[in-house]
Amino acid sequence: GAGVSQSPSNKVTEKGKDVELRCDPISGHTALYWYRQSLGQGLEFLIYFQGNSAPDKSGLPSDRFSAERTGGSVSTLTIQRTQQEDSAVYLCASSLSATGRNQPQHFGDGTRLSIL
Amino acid sequence: GQQLNQSPQSMFIQEGEDVSMNCTSSSIFNTWLWYKQDPGEGPVLLIALYKAGELTSNGRLTAQFGITRKDSFLNISASIPSDVGIYFCAGASNSGYALNFGKGTSLLVTP
Numbered sequence: 001g002a003g004v005s006q007s008p009s010n011k012v013t014e015k016g017k018d019v020e021l022r023c024d025p026i027s028g029h030t031a032l033y034w035y036r037q038s039l040g041q042g043l044e045f046l047i048y049f050q051g052n053s054a055p056d057k058s059g060l061p062s063d064r065f066s067a068e069r070t071g072g073s074v075s076t077l078t079i080q081r082t083q084q085e086d087s088a089v090y091l092c093a094s095s096l097s098a099t100g101r102n103q104p105q106h107f108g109d110g111t112r113l114s115i116l
Numbered sequence: 117g118q119q120l121n122q123s124p125q126s127m128f129i130q131e132g133e134d135v136s137m138n139c140t141s142s143s144i145f146n147t148w149l150w151y152k153q154d155p156g157e158g159p160v161l162l163i164a165l166y167k168a169g170e171l172t173s174n175g176r177l178t179a180q181f182g183i184t185r186k187d188s189f190l191n192i193s194a195s196i197p198s199d200v201g202i203y204f205c206a207g208a209s210n211s212g213y214a215l216n217f218g219k220g221t222s223l224l225v226t227p
Contacts (some may be wrong), residue, residue: 040219041219042120042204045215056214058214065134093158100213104161107158107160108158109156109157
């Protein structure tokens with residue numbers, strides 16, 4: 001499709017398990033972002049990738065969170081030893097490059113993660 | 117990131133009415149964006165603003181970038197049932213690319 005694609009759309013797992021969330025950005029977009037949306041809240045920035053540059057990980061809430069972007073395209077967000085407070089919708093966005101004029105971020109539909 | 121103050125938190129209006137919502141920040145932004153999110157979906161971009169004082173329309177939607185660079189508003193004219201959803205403002209500063217989001221305005225429209 002033409003938009004940002006995320007999988008799975010829903011994930012239910014037990015506390016302590018590791019999870020991997022996938023994001024396939026819009027073709028040609030060099031910038032990729034991960035956000036987290038807790039129930040009834042706005043989006044919280046997690047991590048940003050731009051081309052081959054080192055990612056900005058300043059938004060990651062703990063060292064249990066990590067992300068990779070292979071080949072400048074698909075990205076994977078990994079959460080190790082999941083906790084119940086990790087339950088949220090994880091949204092991925094992409095843009096032509098870093099946010100600037102005429103380069104807004106476009107979002108996928110997210111992965112709804114539930115930790116039991 | 118910085119949380120923006122978005123108001124009102126929710127609105128319940130009748131079809132045909134006009135709607136106004138706004139967003140304020142204690143920091144200066146050089147970009148203001150307005151998104152709409154439907155249940156189970158990601159936010160969809162409605163309007164992007166890049167210059168202080170800029171007034172931009174998208175159909176029945178109009179948004180403005182405040183002169184102080186610390187606020188923005190979104191107006192919806194002649195609301196229709198499909199306008200139902202959560203509207204988010206988002207801002208970005210010169211020093212960053214990560215968007216700072218408001219907590220959203222939940223809009224309900226009755227026929």
